Every structure is written in C-alpha cells, then in structure tokens.
Amino acid sequence: MTIDLQAIxxxxxxxxxxxxxxxxxxAILDGSLPRGERLVESDLAETLNVSRMPVREAIRKLEAEGLVEHQPRKGVVVKGFSEEEILEIYAIREAMEALAAVQAVRRATDEEIRNLEKAMDxxxxxxxxxxxxxxxEIFEANRVFSEAVIEACHMPRLIQLINTYKxxxxxxxxxxxxxxxxxELVRREHRQIFEAIRDRDEKRAEALTREHIRGALEAYLKGFSRPAPDRHLNGK
Structure with a gap:
C-alpha cells in the first residue's frame, strides 16, 4: 500500500x-497513516525526498507525543488511541460543543445565522x-458548518479549548x-442543529448536539473495534 505523502x-x-x-x-491525525501502520525510516525518507536523519528525529518526537510506538518484531507503528482515550476525548467534546451550541442560540448574530444556513446548503x-x-469534500463542508457553530458562541476561551482538540x-x-x-445521517443531524439555533431553541440545540456526538462516537468505535491490518509504508 502506498501512503499519500508529498515529497518535501x-x-x-x-x-x-x-x-x-x-x-x-x-498524516497520522487525518488518518492517512492509520492505526497499526508500520513506519520504516528508509521508506519514509525516500517518499519525502529527505535523508533518514530528519525522519528519525520526527519519529522520536511522535513517540514522545504518544502517536507512535515501538512494537516487538514490528518496529515503529502508528499508535492511535486506546478505546479509553477515545471515550474521554468524546466526553470532553460533547460537553464543550453542547455548551457552544447553547451559547450560539443565545449569541449568534443574524449574519452568523445566514452563514450557518449557507454552510448547511x-x-x-x-x-x-x-x-x-x-x-x-464532504468532510470539509461539515467542518465549515461545525466551526461556524462554535464561532457563533462568542466565548473565546471555550473556542480556544475546542481548538486544543481540533x-x-x-x-x-x-x-x-x-x-x-x-x-446522510450527519446531514440530517446538522440540519436539525441549524434549525434549533435559528429558532433560538436552547434545549433542542443542546440535546441534538449531544445526540449527534454520541452517534459519532458509536460509529467511530465500530471501526475502532476492527483489528488493524499488518502493513507498512509502500506495502513492503
């Protein structure tokens, strides 16, 4: 398998x-290098058109950050997140984004409501x-909508906290x-969240946001439960 990394x-x-x-x-965070992917210095250096030294340094930093790890008989692999870590991150996300939705109901300007509608369209x-x-393209459109909701809350510290997990x-x-x-499910859920914010319905906006995030967690965990393939860069 060839990973889509651009030469530097x-x-x-x-x-x-x-x-x-x-x-x-x-590449790790956006899933281009998925959980379980083996990282081989020589392959990465060739793909990125660099020497092995900066690759080695990068792998050390990624290991310190907890994104990769050394495994016996495999070498360096993408670590990803444990199920416990995923549950924790989604719990934090739910609390923060539900609050952002409530505050967007209270504080969003008419122009921000129009921008949300454009993003939804x-x-x-x-x-x-x-x-x-x-x-x-689907991801980008949904990202624009989600960020517009968060910006409409007009709570700089909350926005900063959410961006920490971005x-x-x-x-x-x-x-x-x-x-x-x-x-299609996300489309419907985002449409409902937009309508709740537009209609200034705090309780509905909060409930829909929490339901949306819990559904996302369930969907992610279904994929997470499947065993990661035994492979590495360029399929070697």
Missing part, C-alpha cells in the same frame, strides 16, 4: 526536520451529488464521514 521541497526555509515532523503528524448540495463527491477531532470525523451511510 529541499529549498524550503523551514528546517527540514520540522517539515518532516509536521507532515507525518498530520453546501452540505445538502454535496450530499445530493452522491458518488460524484469525494469524502474529503486535530484529534478532525481525525475522528474523517473516519466516520468516510462511512457512506453516516453522511
């Missing part, structure tokens, strides 16, 4: 080791196109939105 421009002003680290970290448009639309949440969303049957 050697003329970049940013230190190569930093670029390699950010490239690998983002874009989700509708893409979903109605069916197989012509990529999972990445990378992790995007990884989970990419996984769940890759499930075709879930896309």
């Amino acid at each position: 421009d050697p003329n970049l002003l940013t230190p190569i080791r930093n670029v390699v680290y950010e490239s690998l970290r983002q 874009e989700i509708d448009r893409l979903c109605e196109m069916g197989g012509e639309v990529s999972a990445s 990378d992790y949440l995007e990884r989970f969303r990419r996984v769940t939105l890759a499930i075709p049957s879930r896309r």
